[in-house]
Amino acid sequence: xxxxxxxxxHKVTGKGQEATLWCxxxxxHSAVFWYRQTIVQGLEFLTYFRNQAPIDDSGMxxxxxxxxxxxxxxxxxxxxxxxxxxxxVYLCAxxxxxxxxxxxxxxxxxxxx
Amino acid sequence: QQKVQQSPESLTVSEGAMASLNCTFSDGTSNNFRWYRQHxxxxxxxxxxxxSDGEKEEGRFTAHLNRANLHVSLHIxxxxxxxxxVYLCAxxxxxxxxxxxxxxxxxxxxxx
Numbered sequence: 710x711x712x713x714x715x716x717x718x719h720k721v722t723g724k725g726q727e728a729t730l731w732c733x734x735x736x737x738h739s740a741v742f743w744y745r746q747t748i749v750q751g752l753e754f755l756t757y758f759r760n761q762a763p764i765d766d767s768g769m770x771x772x773x774x775x776x777x778x779x780x781x782x783x784x785x786x787x788x789x790x791x792x793x794x795x796x797x798v799y800l801c802a803x804x805x806x807x808x809x810x811x812x813x814x815x816x817x818x819x820x821x822x
Numbered sequence: 823q824q825k826v827q828q829s830p831e832s833l834t835v836s837e838g839a840m841a842s843l844n845c846t847f848s849d850g851t852s853n854n855f856r857w858y859r860q861h862x863x864x865x866x867x868x869x870x871x872x873x874s875d876g877e878k879e880e881g882r883f884t885a886h887l888n889r890a891n892l893h894v895s896l897h898i899x900x901x902x903x904x905x906x907x908v909y910l911c912a913x914x915x916x917x918x919x920x921x922x923x924x925x926x927x928x929x930x931x932x933x934x
Contacts, residue, residue: 713865740920752910752924765920800865807920808854813866 713814715801721820722791730786730817734803741784742802742811743776752800758784759807791821824848824915828925836933841898843928845911850892852913856922857885857896860908869909870896901932 714733722728734741743755745768756766758778769776773791778784788795798818802811825848835841845855854873858866870885872878872894877886882899894911908929912922 742920742922744922751926752912752922754921754923757920759920765916802866808914810856810868810871811866811922812868813858815865 713801713803713812715799715814715817717817718815719818719820721822723822724792725790728788728791728795728819728821730788730799730801730819732784732786732801732814733782734784734801735812736782738803738805738812739781740804740807740809741778742804743784743786744800744802744813746798746800746816747796755786755799788819791819793821795819796821824851824913824923826911826913826923826925828911828928830928831926832929832931834931834933835901837902838900841901841905841930841932843896843898843909843911843930845894845896845925847892847894847913850889852915852923853889854914855885855887855894856912856914857883857894858910858912858924859905860910860927862907866910898930901930903932903934906930906932 716731741758746752754768756776761778773789776786798816800816802813827846857869869883870880872885872887884897886895908927910927912924
């Protein structure tokens with residue numbers, strides 16, 4: 710079991726460019742979560758899928774951010790027109806079912822210059 | 823919006839001495855709490871999950887939950903330098919248990 714896999718580990722974009730972050734959940738896990746971690750805000754919930762369907766996106770910024778889960782083996786988080794304040798570590802997690810323990814990936818560090 | 827306060831912000835202990843970390847939650851709507859550890863540049867590792875008042879032990883890690891006081895603590899027995907990391911507590915919220923609300927973390931340093 711390779712755990713939750715996130716790619717890339719580091720991404721550097723220029724202001725205004727698009728960034729796509731990838732997550733491969735643990736095989737067999739039905740729930741996938743995205744979190745953002747910064748020094749100031751700590752770990753913040755962004756969005757959550759269950760059986761590939763979006764369930765709760767209450768933490769997602771209303772503009773520029775979107776997440777998809779086209780199949781059970783991967784999810785993407787896309788940030789359009791990136792801004793310096795988007796710089797953070799983006800963490801993906803999966804769990805067997807809702808309410809079960811979340812297992813986190815190592816994260817993608819996004820730096821917007 | 824639920825909030826989680828962790829204390830202390832940082833803690834230094836000597837190898838082998840007990841380390842104690844604390845979390846206080848803003849409300850009592852969760853009954854499911856987790857402690858995670860994050861080593862530098864690595865993902866979060868779950869340490870203990872606790873669902874009822876009292877204590878839950880996982881190896882050298884013991885969590886104590888007091889829901890009436892909205893308080894959960896983590897005690898690390900015989901800490902090693904390899905235990906140096908950021909420790910995060912989290913409560914599970916959301917109607918279907920779908921959302922973790924995290925504390926701001928405690929940076930633990932264990933000196934040899």
